[in-house]
Amino acid sequence: MKTQVKALVVGGGAVGTSIAYHLARAGWDDVMLLERDELTSGSTWHAAGLLPYFNMSYATTHIHDYSIRFYKTLEEETGLNAGFAVVGNLRMAQTQERMDEYMLYASTAETCGVPYQWMTPDEIKAKWPLIRTQDLKGALYHHTDGYINPADVTMAMAKGARQRGVMIERKWQADAFHWTGTHWEVTATKMTEKGGNLVPTDEQVVITAEHVVTASGNHAQRTAQMLGIKIPAIPVEHQFIVMDQDPELVKFRGEGNVEHPVIRDADAQSYVREERGGWILGVYEKHAPARFEYGVPDSFRADLFQLDLERIEGQYMAMNHRIPSCENCGLKDDFNGPICYTPDGNPLVGPAPGLRNMWLAEGFSFGITAAGGTGYYLAQMMVEGEAEIDMASLDPKRYSQNWMTTEFAARKNEECYDHVYILHHPDEERPACRPLRTAPAYDRQKARGAQFGWVNGWERPNYYAPEGFSDHAARSFRRGGWWQYAVEEAKAIREGVGLIDATAFTKHKLFGPGATEFLDHFTCNKLPRIGRINLTYALTSHGTTRTEYTIIRWAENEYYLVSAGAWTEYDQDYLLKAIDDWNPTSEGQWVGIQDVTTQWGVFAIAGPKSRDVLKEVIKDADPETALSNKRFPWLSARQIELGMCPVNAIRVAYTGELGWELHHPMEMQNYLFDLLEKAGDRHGMKLVGARAQNWLRQEKSYRAFGTELGRDATPLEADLPRFVDLGKDFHGKARMQATGVRSKCVTLLIDGPEDADPWGREALYNGDTRVGRLTSGGYSVAFGKSIGMGYVTPDLAVPGTKLQVKMFDQLWPAEIVEDSPYDPTNARIRVDG
Template sequence: MKTQVKALVVGGGAIGTSIAYHLARAGWSDVMLIERDELTSGSTWHAAGLLPLFNMSYATTHIHQYSVEFYKTLEEETGLNPGFFIVGNLRMAQTQARMDEYMLYAATAETCGVPYEWMTPDAIKERWPLVRTEDLEGAIYHPTDGYINPADLTMAMAKGARQRGVAIERKWQADGFEWKGDHWDVTLTKMIERGGNLVPGEEQVVVSAEHVVTASGNHAQRTAKMLGIKMPAIPVEHQFIVTEPDPALVAYRKAGGAEHPVLRDADAKWYVREERGGWILGPYERNAPARFEYGVPDSFRADLFPLDLERIEEEYMSMIHRIPSSEEVGLKDDFNGPICYTPDGNPLVGPAPGLRNMWLAEGFSFGITAAGGTGHYLAQLMVGGEAEIDMASLDPKRFSQSWMTTEFAARKNEEAYDHVYILHHPDEERPAARPLRTAPAYDRQKALGAQFGWVNGWERPNYYGPLDAPESFDHDARSFRRGGWWQYAVEEAKAIREGVGLIDASAFTKHVVKGPGATAFLDWFTCNKLPRVGRINLTYALTDHGTTRTEYTIVRIKEHEYYCVSSGGWTEYDGDYLRKAAADKAGEFGYIEIQDVTTQWGVFAIAGPKTRDVLKEVIRDADPDTALSNKRFPWLSARPIELGMCPVNAIRVAYTGELGWELHHPIEMQNYLWDLLLAAGEKHGLKLVGARAQNWLRQEKSYRAFGNELGRDATPLEADLPRFVDLDKEFHGKAAMEATGIRSKCVTLLIDGPEDADPWGREALYLPDAPLRGDGGTRVGRLTSGGYSVAFGKSIGMGYVKPDQAKVGQKLLVRMQDKLWPAEVVEDSPYDPTNANIRVDG
């Protein structure tokens, strides 16, 4: 066994073998993979081998698409057939709402180049007569999809890895990780058979590895404990059953009938595929329990749990309804094994929080589908420093180390399993483990009709519904069109444009950066000029490749003290990057102190033409009439003020594009300040406003949002933000940004869409220049945000197009509900482009 390697991969399932293969293919010749048992002995061996391309995530869709294409190449390279059966994937819909979901997904699929077809119930019946279709609305069909043999796939990737120089060692368990400053020392223990169990033997080896990747599957909790971190990757029971041969199916195939595609009846919560003349049924039932919350017992190897047929009875009966010939068929085999999940159903892929050169690839509920693409894109991250797609949505640090617990992960993972086949509305809010993180004003907001969204564990008002709503009004109703909440968001947006509104933005991430090296560090770390004391600047931290890693609003408190505000959903993600970068530069710039003060400061954003009228009621100043004037408190400045008895660090900035301030206040005084502002605002018509209206308003101002327009697949210049980039100074990522050029460009569009729907920011953009299914043209880009504009009375969106199509006045088409709707590129900040409203004096 090697004792010194470039990269050590821990885990020999489909994920681990793919990562080892792709690291070697990317040029790392000295790679070793270890497996505590046999290859495929974890969840891989009992996986059903399906390859579902359907996914609402842009990054995950790319990962799945890569896998499907990659698996087709393995036999030619390795001589091993991975058992890939390209039979297609048919997702059936019993309701129009489900078809709406498929239409939104289809728009996302087009942006990633995933082919699909629409099928009517009659067309399904004609092609696959064993399927009952009279109660279906239709289906979406992926002809390139199918299923694969997980064990054969893993062995093919393992052989391909060996051919590229990867060493694969079985029956070795990782029992300790120690960072030595420039490499990891990993203690490995030889596993031996004893009484049918696999137990640690006496033999141990220490392997030095520059990089370590953990792909430990069901053993993720054990791995996390050894690393001293938290990972919300916990398995949930998943059952599937195999029937005896179905005579009707056997006869159909004998008569020349084509193999059925993988059938998915999402409304019935199951998948079905053919298996040796019978059927495999895989249900996603309610009440499937989480397992191994604190680690996998040593006695559990390639084992299964007892089958619980009562739990899946409803799904089993619905299979009989959909495929009537299966009613008389007996059960041949059954499986109930652990499948790892995460709270949002997406895997954990990327750098481990707080650790150097430690990479996680854990929590894969669809591991066979994701294995190829995960290996490919993670290898890009490790070898090249960045992937060609933005992987932030899969980053392990999206679940914060500071508040995440085992109980939270277990309950959310059970929910994620149960929600595999629910309608995935873009405005979906899942209820498990909520409320958990609440700002002090939560109860007051709830009493006033707030309907909350979930952001990094925080409860944040999405909108304020009616207190006197009739019983027929469902606050929990979701839609792929304009839901019940839409009209309330419209009124909230109008209130800010015409009067005054109050938004709770306490979830914002907040860091204090100070010390003798703080100024030099932040000047290098971010691309814009640093503000003067008492002023603010919007700026970006870049990746090594010059793309956008983080967006910051920086307030300069003192000469060498800064208050840095970033997105509320990315606290751990931003903080980890900031701390690691500062540590790397401390020797060059001097002492730098970084404090996460997110939970110490609440934030209320007050905005609208009447904002000064409200604040003048409560500000304590020698001259309250001028305290908020342009002279004393100019736009893009910050200073301490007193509102009643509450000390406030006020920042004159508004994400909504109106006159406004962010009121950063001690969190323990939040209820006092809330009551004070509401009382003062009553006579001025103050309205409470949620995040959905705010999202619409920021698009009217073309304000880019991190995770939407801003990310690791585009530079600030491609985001069309040159005013926030100081090319006269040197900063991290500058040379790479300039070398990248402008591959695509961010634009704002006004859209003449359907009367009952707005875009969600996942839709494809086209030129109206050539036939596309009879109604469109050439695809030139995609939306990254979408919504409704109260200023223009129509849909609005932001997105990326090829530079040639980014000019103002360019006519485009947006795919919504499987139709193409006219759109036009408009000037940046179409509402109040001169910022007159923001700068208004008073």
């Protein structure tokens, strides 16, 4: 057994095997895979092997698409049949709302090049007469989809990996990880069978590896404990049953008819597929419990749990309704096994928090579907530094080590499991484990009708509604019941004054004698002068956008960095590692960093009357001029006093109106809220949520990290040259310039449906040609129509270009407009008073 390798993959299921294969295919010739038992002995062996394309995540859709295409090539390469039955995937809808969901997904799928077609109930019945269709509205059909044998595809990838030089060692368990500062030392123990159990022997080796990947599946909690981190990947029970032969199905196939597609009845929370003349029924029911919260027992190998038929009785009856001929089929076999989940259902793929060269590939609820693509894109990240798609939405650091707990992960994973087949409204907010992180003003805002969203654990007002209003009932794929309230809030900021809670913003202090030199190289824009602010970006090694920062400079080497609230640990981890990698030009140039997110609350006050409100509460020798352009110009920062509350005030507004961000001590938030509310009442101030703010920022063409800004586009492609100082050297500059402009970010005004706006997931067309995609969408109160932002080919990124947006399976007119179509000269932001 070799003890020194370039990369060590821990875990021999479909995911780990794919990663080892793709690392070798990407050019690493010294790769080893360790499996504590036999290949496929985890969840892989009892997986149903389905390959569902359907996913609202842009990154995950790309991953699934790659897998489906890749698996079809394995037999030619390895000589092993991966057991891929390309029978198609029929996703049926019983309601119009479900069809609306499919139409939103379909437009999203188009942006990734995923093929699909629509089927009417009559078309379904004509092709597959065993399916009851009278109560269906229609279906979405993926003809390139189907199912695969999990063991066969894993063994095919394993053979392909071996052919490329990968060493696969079975019955070796990773028992300890130690980072030396340059490489990992992994202690592995030889395992053996004893009395049907898998037990350790006295044989141990220490494997030296430059990189380690963990793909430990159900054993993720054990992995987390060894690494000293938290990984919110915990299994949930998943049941499926295998039926005896159905005579009607046997007859249908005997007449020369093709195999049924995988039949997904989302409104019945189940899927059905053929299995040797019978049927397999799989369900995603409520109340399936999480298992192994603190680790898998040593005695649990390729084992199953006891079947709970009462829990899935409703889904079983729904299957009999959908396929009446199966009603008299007997039960042939049953499976109830652990399937790993994460709180949002997307896997954890990327660098481990706080660790060097440690990569996670954990939490795969659809592991067979995702295995091929995960191996491909993770190998790109490891070998080339970045993947060709933005993988940030799957980054393990989206769940912070500071607040994420085992209880949280277990309960959210249970919720995620029973939400697999619910309607996935774009405005959905899931209730489990909430509220968890609340700013002091939470109760006051709730009493005033706040309907909260969830951001990195924080409760953040989405909008405000009257007493008795139900946020759940208000959701829709069109303009939900909340839409009218967001319109009123947006108008309040455009015409008067509004107050937004932005406490969830990520905030870091950066200080020390080397702070300026480090930050100047770390970011691409000029650093602000003392007392001023600037918007800038930290780039990846490929020159794409890694993080967006608002930087406030308080002193020569003292900075306050504000970034997106959803990415606190993601940003902190990158900062810490960048500081560690930084080579100062002289000795003693140390840099300190402090996460102060929970120390400072933030209220954003904006609108033409915002200065009038603040004048009433500011304590200054001359309150009338304290907030004037002369004393407090745009893009500057000052320490002021509002009543008895010390405030770090920043003259900037994400809404594009006159406004300030008021960063205040968290413990004084309720005092400041009451003070501002009382003063604001005299000026008609309205409390405003995140949805109205999102619409308003699009009217100003303000890009947002995670939508317009990400690791698949450079700042120049985001059309932000004014925030890039090409006169200085900065990280990622050369690659950014070499990349050029492959696509360009634009703003569009859209003449869409009367009852709907885009969500930012839609495809853009020029005639019959798909030319781009939206990344944000909403409604413009300034223009009285839908608005969106997105990327198109550079030749089309010209104001006046007419395009179309795909919404509800129709193309709607859209026109590219100049950047910042609302107040393009920023006159309203700069207004004096």
